[in-house]
């Protein structure tokens with residue numbers, strides 16, 4: 001295995017909860033105030049990661065963030081002991097407090113945009129953490145995400161790390177959730193598709209009316225520049241504003257690509273035919289599969305409910321592709337019928353595997369949200385921090401760690417418990433040792 005795609009799944013943090021923080025994300029709003037289970041959430045995520053590793057995939061994990069985010073609460077004027085900060089913030093600024101408790105870094109598709117070495121000018125793998133400016137709770141992530149990525153991909157000869165884009169809506173960047181890469185093989189130069197929701201500096205261009213477009217065209221261009229991509233290696237595509245208004249807050253809720261397959265809903269893009277032509281032209285002569293799912297087979301609403309497109313399409317060691325889907329897809333008559341048929345058609349996708357990631361789904365995160373893809377070569381993999389890679393031993397170590405530190409259930413009331421802060425820091429301190437990350441968290445510095 002000389003070239004392959006590695007997946008880095010976000011470890012769910014100890015404060016995983018349902019706070020209804022993401023306007024425009026239907027599941028997040030519908031499940032506001034539900035009781036969560038941080039322990040089950042983390043174990044569900046690890047089980048998926050381990051299953052992919054058992055299928056012969058290269059699988060790693062990315063550490064979660066420190067929450068409650070005491071540094072931000074203090075920056076916003078809450079003072080005194082930790083207990084006091086938590087109490088005052090939860091009483092006087094409930095929404096701010098809840099935002100500072102979110103475990104949203106678990107969705108590592110939003111951690112960064114990654115360009116493999118075959119696409120970049122200097123031949124290194126480039127990372128730009130996403131600034132996630134559109135949601136306050138997510139905008140707290142990029143600094144520490146950058147540190148975690150540096151500690152995970154810690155070798156200047158192979159990896160180039162950029163600072164996140166300016167923290168402003170004009171450069172709203174949601175990372176790899178709006179980025180997919182087509183290629184004939186992982187180690188060959190590919191075509192990077194950057195999908196955006198609106199133009200920040202041109203109000204004559206279309207934009208959604210009801211829900212926010214989190215990601216801008218200007219952000220896409222900036223990341224492509226930073227990563228040293230060629231114009232012929234990039235296609236910028238606008239998301240259909242109407243689907244954003246139906247709850248498609250990231251493109252990976254309505255389209256996903258892998259190697260020479262682009263799997264998308266017919267309503268996913270704006271100006272679809274022009275963009276597909278550009279993809280065909282830039283992709284070159286090797287075979288390319290456009291799998292277009294018509295509304296008649298699966299409605300946008302059903303796609304948002306089941307996360308049919310928030311599936312991972314992976315290439316197994318035998319060269320066949322498989323879809324990693326949430327069990328919600330199996331439980332929907334139209335979606336499971338569609339998938340049953342898809343694997344019989346003349347495309348590289350031959351199997352579907354279903355996973356229970358309900359704890360994450362209730363916040364609008366499916367299997368694809370939970371992972372950051374990094375296409376690599378063997379020699380680049382050997383430069384990755386080995387402690388983050390999943391195998392029997394690290395999986396056992398991490399599941400024991402979760403069972404030891406995580407709560408079975410969590411409600412809003414529990415978030416202000418000073419004991420939860422102590423538990424979380426104790427857990428994360430131990431995790432940085434398990435994963436050999438060094439002092440990435442504010443409380444460790």
Ligand SMILES: NCCC[C@H](NC(=O)CCC(=O)O)C(=O)O
Nearest residue numbers: 018019020021022028104107369
């Ligand atoms: N890629 C999937 C991201 C899901 C994430 N949900 C959230 O943050 C919900 C958190 C809450 O409501 O408690 C988001 O919308 O960015």
